[in-house]
Amino acid sequence: xxxxxxxxxxxxxxxxxxxxxRVRAQDKATIKIGVLNDQSGPYRDTxxxxxxxxxxxxxxxxxxxxFNVEVIYADHQNKPDIGAGIARQWYDREGVDMILDVPTxxxxxxxxxxxxxxxxxxxxxxxxxxxxxxxACAPSIVHWSYDxxxxxxxxxxxxxxxxxxxxxxxxxxxxxxxQLQEQTTRFxxxxxxxxxxxxxxxxxxxxxxxxFLLQAQASGAKVLGLCNAGADTVNSIKQAKEFGLxxxxxxxxxxxxxxxxxxxxxxxxxxxxxxxxxxxxPRTRAFTDRVRPKTPNxxxxxxxxxxxxxxxxxxxxxxxxxxxxxxxxxxxxVAAMKAIPTDDDAFGKAYIREDGLAMVPSYLFEVKKPSESxxxxxxxxxxxxxxxxxxxxxxxxxxxxxxxS
Amino acid sequence: MVTIFGxxxxxxxxxxxxxxxxGAFYALLSLGLAVIFGLLNVINFAHGxxxxxxxFVTWGLLQYLDIGYWPALVIAxxxxxxxxxxxxxxxxxxxxxxxxxxxxxxxxxCALVIEGLxxxxxxxxxxxxxxxxxxxxxxxxxxxxxxxxxAWVVIAAAAMCLVTWLVIDKTRLxxxxxxxxxxxxxxxxxGVNVPRLVTLTYGAGVGLAAFAGVLAAPMNSVNPNMGSNxxxxxxxxxxxxGMGSILGSIVTGFGLGIIEGLTxxxxxxxxxxxxxxVMVIVLLxxxxxxxxxxx
Numbered sequence: 001x002x003x004x005x006x007x008x009x010x011x012x013x014x015x016x017x018x019x020x021x022r023v024r025a026q027d028k029a030t031i032k033i034g035v036l037n038d039q040s041g042p043y044r045d046t047x048x049x050x051x052x053x054x055x056x057x058x059x060x061x062x063x064x065x066x067f068n069v070e071v072i073y074a075d076h077q078n079k080p081d082i083g084a085g086i087a088r089q090w091y092d093r094e095g096v097d098m099i100l101d102v103p104t105x106x107x108x109x110x111x112x113x114x115x116x117x118x119x120x121x122x123x124x125x126x127x128x129x130x131x132x133x134x135x136a137c138a139p140s141i142v143h144w145s146y147d148x149x150x151x152x153x154x155x156x157x158x159x160x161x162x163x164x165x166x167x168x169x170x171x172x173x174x175x176x177x178x179q180l181q182e183q184t185t186r187f188x189x190x191x192x193x194x195x196x197x198x199x200x201x202x203x204x205x206x207x208x209x210x211x212f213l214l215q216a217q218a219s220g221a222k223v224l225g226l227c228n229a230g231a232d233t234v235n236s237i238k239q240a241k242e243f244g245l246x247x248x249x250x251x252x253x254x255x256x257x258x259x260x261x262x263x264x265x266x267x268x269x270x271x272x273x274x275x276x277x278x279x280x281x282p283r284t285r286a287f288t289d290r291v292r293p294k295t296p297n298x299x300x301x302x303x304x305x306x307x308x309x310x311x312x313x314x315x316x317x318x319x320x321x322x323x324x325x326x327x328x329x330x331x332x333x334v335a336a337m338k339a340i341p342t343d344d345d346a347f348g349k350a351y352i353r354e355d356g357l358a359m360v361p362s363y364l365f366e367v368k369k370p371s372e373s374x375x376x377x378x379x380x381x382x383x384x385x386x387x388x389x390x391x392x393x394x395x396x397x398x399x400x401x402x403x404x405s
Numbered sequence: 406m407v408t409i410f411g412x413x414x415x416x417x418x419x420x421x422x423x424x425x426x427x428g429a430f431y432a433l434l435s436l437g438l439a440v441i442f443g444l445l446n447v448i449n450f451a452h453g454x455x456x457x458x459x460x461f462v463t464w465g466l467l468q469y470l471d472i473g474y475w476p477a478l479v480i481a482x483x484x485x486x487x488x489x490x491x492x493x494x495x496x497x498x499x500x501x502x503x504x505x506x507x508x509x510x511x512x513x514x515c516a517l518v519i520e521g522l523x524x525x526x527x528x529x530x531x532x533x534x535x536x537x538x539x540x541x542x543x544x545x546x547x548x549x550x551x552x553x554x555x556a557w558v559v560i561a562a563a564a565m566c567l568v569t570w571l572v573i574d575k576t577r578l579x580x581x582x583x584x585x586x587x588x589x590x591x592x593x594x595x596g597v598n599v600p601r602l603v604t605l606t607y608g609a610g611v612g613l614a615a616f617a618g619v620l621a622a623p624m625n626s627v628n629p630n631m632g633s634n635x636x637x638x639x640x641x642x643x644x645x646x647g648m649g650s651i652l653g654s655i656v657t658g659f660g661l662g663i664i665e666g667l668t669x670x671x672x673x674x675x676x677x678x679x680x681x682x683v684m685v686i687v688l689l690x691x692x693x694x695x696x697x698x699x700x
Contacts, residue, residue, distance in 0.1 A: 040521065042630060044529035173674050199669075202677035207625055207634050208427055211676075213670035214419045214549060234531060241624040242536065242552045242624060244543050255530075261626060263533030298528060 013397075029323045030068040033059075033311060034096040036086055036111065037280070039075035039128055042204075042230045044104045045257045047094075047126045049073070050295045051101045051307040058311035063235050067323045076107050087114040096326055097121060100307055105129035105176045115140055121330035123314060125306035127231075129251060130183070130393060133357040134364065137400035140330030142337060143225035145275050145306035148176070149393040151252050152183035154273040154362050154386055159223055159250050160191035169198035170212045170236060172228040177203065180227040180252050196221045203228070209236045213243050214359055223248045234261050242265050244377050255301045259379045264370040267379075273274035275362050276305035276346055277380050287345035299377045305346035306358070312361035313342045313352075350388065357402040359388035419549035420666045425556050428662020429562035430617065434635065435642040436566055437613035438464030440573070443649030444586050444606045447497060451511035452639065453632025454520050455611050457486050459618020460627045461493055461523065464534050474623070478561075481619045482491040482612035493604045507543055516633070523629040529629030558620050565616060566655045573651055575675035582606060641684045647697020657695060 036053055038049035041286075052073040059069045062265045072094075076083035083102065090096035091114065098121040108127025115122035116138035123142045124132055130147040131137075167188050171177040177200065185195050196219040199212040213236070216224050224247045226236050233251055240249055251258075254272040278288035278299055287308065291300055317336035318326040326333040337353045347360040365380035373379065394404060409417055434456060435499050441449045462481040466472040468525045472480065492515065500507045539552040573579040585592045618632075625631055642661055646653030661680055668679040687695060 040524060042529055046522060046530070048500075048529075140433075199673045201669075201673050205634055205637070205677045207631070208423075210423050210426075210555075211420055211666055212673065214416065214423065215670065217550075218413070218416050218419075230529075231531060231626045231628055234628075238626065239624060242554060244550055244552070253574065257528075257530045261533060261628070263535070265535055266533065287634040 002087050017302045028066070028068055029052050029327070030070050030095075031315070031318055031323060032065075032090075032091045032094065032096045033069065033071045033314075034087075034094075034099045035071065035073040035101050036076050036083060036099050037073075037092075037101040037103050037306065038078050039073070041078050043078065043126070045298055046230070046255045046301060047101050047303055048298075048330075049105045049301060050298050050304045051126070052305050053098055053294045054291060054308040055311045056302060058315065059292070061290075062312055062315045064315060064319070067318070071311075072077045076102070076104075078104045078107060080110035084110040084114050087111045088118075090383070091115075091120045092119045095327075098123060098333070100310060101126045101303065103127055103303065105131075105179075106174070108132060109136055112136055112138065112141055114157045116331060121314065121326075121333045123310040124305045125307075125310055129179060131179075131351075132134050133355040134393075134398040134400055137355050137398070137402065139356075139402055140334050142310065142334055142352055142356045142358060144310045144352075144360075145302045146253075146273070146362070147357075147392075148183050150275075150362050150391050152180060152187050153251055154261070154364050154391065155250050155271060156184040156187035156225070157191055158364050158384055159248065159271065160188055160193040164223035164248050164250070165191075165193040166221045167193060167195045167223045167225050168216040168219045169195065169199045169225045169227055170209065170216065171198055172203040172232060173200040174203050174226075176229070177316060179228045181225070184225055184227065184252060187239045203232070206232065207235055209239050211324040212236075213240050213245055216247065217243075217245055221247060223250055226251045227253075229253045230258065231261075235318070236259055236264055237262060237270065238251055256302070256377065256379060257298065257301060260377065264368060264373055264379065267367045268369045270367045271364060271383065272367070273362055273364050274302045275304040276300070277363060277365065277382075279378065279380070280363070280382070281348075283345040283348065300346075309342065310358075311348045313337055313340070316340055353392075353395060355398055355403050356397060357392055359392065361388055362365065362386045362391035409547065410574055410671065417667075417670065420670050421663060421698045422546075422551065423551060423555075424663035424666025425659060426559050426662070427568075427665065428659035429559045430620070430658075431642050431662055432566050432638060432655045432658025433477060433562040433617045433620075434614060434639040435646065435658050436569055436651065437610040437617075438639060438643045439646070439649055439651050439654040440569065440613065441610035442609055442643070443651065444582055445497075446505065446586075447500075447508040447512065447607075447648040449607075449610065450636070451492070451516040452512075452611075453518040453634075453636030454619070455485055455489060455632070456614040456618045456635065457523065457632035458488065458519065459615030460534075460622040460625075460631060461527070461532075461618075461629075462615065463622045464627050467503055467534070468532075472691050474619075476559050478616070478619050482615040484613035485503065485618070486612035487609040490604055490608040492611075493607040497607065498600070498604070499530065520629050520633065527629060529628060529630065531626040531631075534622040534627050536623040554623060558624070560618070561620060565613070570651050617634050638680050641680045645687045645694055647694030650694065650696040650698075653694060653696030 035052040102111050103126030105127045125145045132143040132148040169181050171181045249273045259267045321336045341349045350360045364384040443558045463477040466477045544551045589599050642657050646657035668676040
């Protein structure tokens with residue numbers, strides 16, 4: 001009898017502590033950020049773990065008071081179904097409040113659909129498609145770092161202006177390649193240039209581009225526009241050099257990691273567009289110096305920088321509206337992100353436009369000659385800076401449904 | 406200008422030449438597969454990964470030991486071949502006598518592990534490797550500019566194919582190998598160490614893949630995925646040629662290269678599919694492949 005009374009008392013005491021613990025957990029709630037990208041395939045170096053490292057860097061620097069921040073990551077294998085599946089699981093069951101990165105346009109759009117449906121924050125830094133702030137836009141989506149419009153305008157426009165007025169495209173045969181080609185064509189034609197032809201090649205699975213290079217050469221075009229990415233771009237450029245192509249090459253989407261893979265011997269003289277380069281100014285250098293020890297073989301590119309800047313800015317917004325509100329509605333968090341001007345070491349001062357586009361400058365770079373490069377990853381010369389209002393698609397042209405014009 | 410189906414004849418000549426070059430490549434890779442299948446009965450799915458290792462060893466020799474392209478042509482296949490020998494001794498040997506499927510799964514797993522480790526170490530965007538200085542420049546053929554390096558690739562690949570075929574079909578060693586495939590216990594009874602022969606054959610097949618890897622390093626991006634992109638086409642080549650037929654893979658390799666080259670001119674979107682269309686047709690008409698013997 002005595003024993004069971006003790007048991008009863010003990011159980012009651014234990015039960016009494018439970019609600020207390022729960023209150024304490026509520027006191028310091030956790031904001032969970034999920035980095036979703038390619039961690040084992042062709043886009044591993046342009047996103048991959050370096051994206052997660054940059055997000056964690058932002059968390060460490062923000063040093064949140066009053067709430068915890070946790071960063072998790074997963075591999076979407078560049079497959080829309082897998083990406084959307086993970087996004088659903090993260091938002092529904094694992095309490096993820098914001099999904100970050102998500103390269104590969106098809107996956108980026110699929111995850112965008114999930115974020116919209118569940119009213120959760122989604123900062124895309126890795127996908128090229130301009131639809132994320134156009135017809136597929138949503139009030140809880142931010143697109144930061146680059147898109148097909150900005151690449152086409154910067155690289156395409158500048159190339160025609162400097163005399164490259166006839167073009168031939170080699171294009172990866174999927175959404176991204178076609179969108180990039182279509183948008184570049186518009187800028188080439190608007191500037192008085194002409195497109196003489198194009199070859200759409202099967203993606204993935206093409207390693208030899210010599211056949212298309214010869215067709216480009218036979219067309220007599222002055223500029224070869226590459227509407228592809230990663231190893232395909234590297235292969236195209238390497239083989240164009242091998243075949244002694246006299247045409248100029250405009251790599252419509254190229255990252256500093258690709259230049260590293262080509263080597264300056266082959267890559268010198270190429271023009272390309274990024275919105276971040278580690279050696280732009282003291283702030284970008286300071287950011288890179290802080291991150292580099294954690295990712296020594298893969299220096300940050302514009303996607304990585306945007307993972308850092310996007311996370312930092314999201315946390316500022318969470319701080320302002322409170323964790324509970326941010327967890328409840330992605331739209332509320334993103335609205336706060338749009339209301340506060342952005343300021344970080346990677347992109348400087350900027351803002352997020354109504355349709356979710358981060359209004360940062362874009363830079364047209366030329367790859368240095370080996371003799372001009374003074375150290376590791378010293379690859380770019382800045383040729384042209386486009387201020388935000390000229391770099392990106394005008395708000396009205398995007399046809400984003402929730403933006404009232 | 407003379408045209409065929411709306412394409413200038415000169416452009417077609419160029420494309421045929423390119424097709425021949427790619428064909429040489431397919432032939433060389435499928436040759437290694439055919440040797441391994443013909444003599445070991447193993448469908449070597451690790452072939453693409455070993456091809457990639459060949460390219461990476463070439464890069465590593467230059468990067469860390471300052472050993473250039475020409476020595477690498479010999480050294481890289483030996484190093485990767487030795488790795489193949491270890492792989493065979495440790496793993497593949499244990500599946501001897503089992504269904505093909507087991508060997509296929511094992512080597513596929515090996516490929517994933519090798520590629521994963523390489524990606525972890527070197528990233529996915531690849532490492533640079535330049536064309537050797539003696540082979541820089543190009544030949545002007547009138548209808549096209551042929552880079553010297555491509556010309557060299559065709560010659561080297563064709564020579565290697567010829568040598569392999571001669572060794573297997575015309576020498577005493579080749580005769581022993583073929584006999585061991587037909588009836589291993591009997592050959593063993595004649596005092597031949599068949600297991601060692603099998604191991605070395607696997608090593609040689611792997612060496613062929615690595616040799617192709619060395620040839621590829623200056624023209625393709627050297628990255629951990631480079632093998633998996635090629636391997637499917639190479640498998641189709643072996644199947645079309647007839648599993649295990651040496652001559653079949655060589656002829657089919659060149660043939661497919663040309664067909665693919667022409668598709669790239671007339672309908673580039675279909676250039677990755679055309680190989681499989683050919684495969685379907687051939688298998689419907691001749692289930693054992695063009696040069697295969699029905700089992």
